[in-house]
Amino acid sequence: xxxxxxxxxxxxxxxxxxxxxxxxxxxxxxxxxxxxxxxxxxxxxxxxxxxxxxxxxxxxxxxxxxxxxxxxxxxxxxxxxx
Numbered sequence: 001x002x003x004x005x006x007x008x009x010x011x012x013x014x015x016x017x018x019x020x021x022x023x024x025x026x027x028x029x030x031x032x033x034x035x036x037x038x039x040x041x042x043x044x045x046x047x048x049x050x051x052x053x054x055x056x057x058x059x060x061x062x063x064x065x066x067x068x069x070x071x072x073x074x075x076x077x078x079x080x081x082x
Contacts (some may be wrong), residue, residue, distance in 0.1 A: 003061075005078075006034035012041040012074055018043040027058060027081055035061070036079045040062045043072040050077055058082050 009026055011019045023038055030036060040049060048058045059079040065071070 003035055005037050006030065007036040008039075009036060010039045011041050011045065014040075014041075014045070016048055018042050020049050023049055023053065023079075024056070026052065027056070027079060030081045033079050034045065034081055036081070038077045038079065039066075039074060041072075041074045046072070046075055053079055 007026060007030060009023060011022055014022060017031075027036060038049065040046060046063075050052055050063060054060055059080040059082060061080050063075055063077050066074045066076065069075070
């Protein structure tokens with residue numbers, strides 16, 4: 001990645017709805033244009049967090065699965081605050 005991360009959040013041990021709540025609270029504190037990388041685990045957070053963040057008007061820059069992880073394993077989501 002060429003862009004600099006401003007924040008990172010590991011919610012791999014959290015379950016919904018806390019995955020979104022913790023992500024939303026951090027995004028709300030960020031200045032516009034900054035980047036947050038969120039590590040999460042499981043198909044429910046993988047679907048809910050990006051959907052909810054885009055509904056709030058922010059951008060999902062990328063979603064990548066960590067090497068060696070299953071489809072519902074650990075993913076990294078890059079969010080840009082609008």
